Amino acid sequence: MGNQKLIDDIRQELNQTPLFDIHTHLTDSRIGARGLHDVLLYHMVVSDLYSAGCPSGARLTEYPGWPTQEEAHRRIIEALPYLKHIQNTSCYWGVQIILRDLYKWNEPITEKNWKKLDDQICERADDRNWQRETMRKMQAKKFTTELARRMTGADDDILHYSMEWAFFTRTQRGEFDSALYELERCWGNSPGSPVPHAAKNKPKPHRVIRTMEDLKAAMDHYVGQLAGSPVISLATHISTDVVFRQVSDSEMKSALQRRDKAGLQERDIYTSYIHEMFLTALEPYADRIVFQLSIAAEPLPHETMSVVPQRALVEMAEIVARHPKMRFLVMLASRHANQTFCTMCRELPNMALAGYWWHNFFPGAIRQVMEERLDMLPMNRQMGFFSDAYCVEWAYAKSVMVRNQLAQVLAQKVEQGQYSRNMVGTIARGILYDSAEAFLKMMPAV
Secondary structure (H helix, E strand, O other): OOHHHHHHHHHHHOOOOOOOEEOOOOOOOOOOOOOOOHHHHOHHHHHHHHOOOOOOOOOOOOOOOOHHHHHHHHHHHHHHHHHHHHHHHHHHHHHHHHHHHHOOOOOOOOOOOOOHHHHHHHHOOHHHHHHHHHHHHHHHHEEEEEEEHOOOOOOOHHHHEEEEOOOOOOOOOOOOOHHHHHHHHHHHOOOOOOOOOOHHHHHHOOOOOOOOHHHHHHHHHHHHHHHHOOOOEEEEEEOOOOOOOOHHHHHHHHHHHHHHHHOHHHHEEEHHHHHHHHHHHHHHOOOOEEEEEOOOOOEEOEEEEOOOOOOHHHHHHHHHHHHOOEEEEEEOOOOOHHHHHOOOHHHHOOOOEEEHHHHHHHHHHHHHHHHHHHHHOOOHEEEEOOOOOOOOOHHHHHHHHHHHHHHHHHHHHHHHHOOOOOOHHHHHHHHHHHHHHHHOOOOOOO
């Protein structure tokens, strides 16, 4: 653990260090938790509960819908008997940070008191001053969220936007034409929300891609919508299950004709071709739109697992190298792949790494990732924080957790003589604030 006094001293300094939260799912005009369910049943905690034996492993109703009070209360009551099994997890530590620091609640959550706590959180749901005070407590200068979650624009002063719409490089279980479907559902439409993970009964698109001409028209529309939107980035997911390669026009044309009988081969052709087509079309806008991607979380029935084959790492490097004008920002869910991605960034200056995503957001993994990146990468090629939060309370909790880990890593480097004590503040600000300001062109709220 090292010198505890030094760690505590650095932690105090980090608590005053500003940061940008570069990737969230906050909803404009309602960035706060709507009740206990938004705190206790954040999807990462749901996975803990499901693993412990709780019957439900699916997320609550997601945006643009919202869980009803009946759904939220039913799921809370269902989860209560399993809380005792997850009190050891770091996800539950996040719950405790929120309740302790923001709601002054230090009791165990029980059948007798959960409704009182729920009422307390509900009271703050529309208190915009309280929400912004929470933002100030975490020293967040701005958040980035999905463009589709921009409702009235009431929070435009604290939000940047990213388009998270068509996921044509993300696989869905049992589907082989997801890339085509994702582009079809956007064709002719205004930007909206992505299809939820593991969605059932997806609506049929109004237009169908049957020819290469259709494909070009659909892509032109998609890129036009993106280019005309007030966004700083595009956010998508790249499946490591797909074998990416350069596909010829003739291969794609032939594969389109086999769509009704598509299998793995066609899936890889569709995805590779459309992805390359998109990156090429996006290049003229590369100076203001960053290609932000998540990687290494592959589908399971409810959520995902962390997996990334070595082949996928090579393919990712080749994609980035083919498009040197583009800026690629990687959110990685694989602990073991971090070192490889660091080596990529060292030789691909149009690539940067961000935070600790999903299956990496655990203290041991966070510290390992931090240490490797600090040793291997310039500060302006790593962004030290994003919360992936759906409410400001979870953004706060994750900022506390990350600063705790960063304090330990920096203290270790001071103790071994790698950093002077005076360097710590510069390095922390570099990865928490300066790099996002430079790479993503984020700006603090006025």
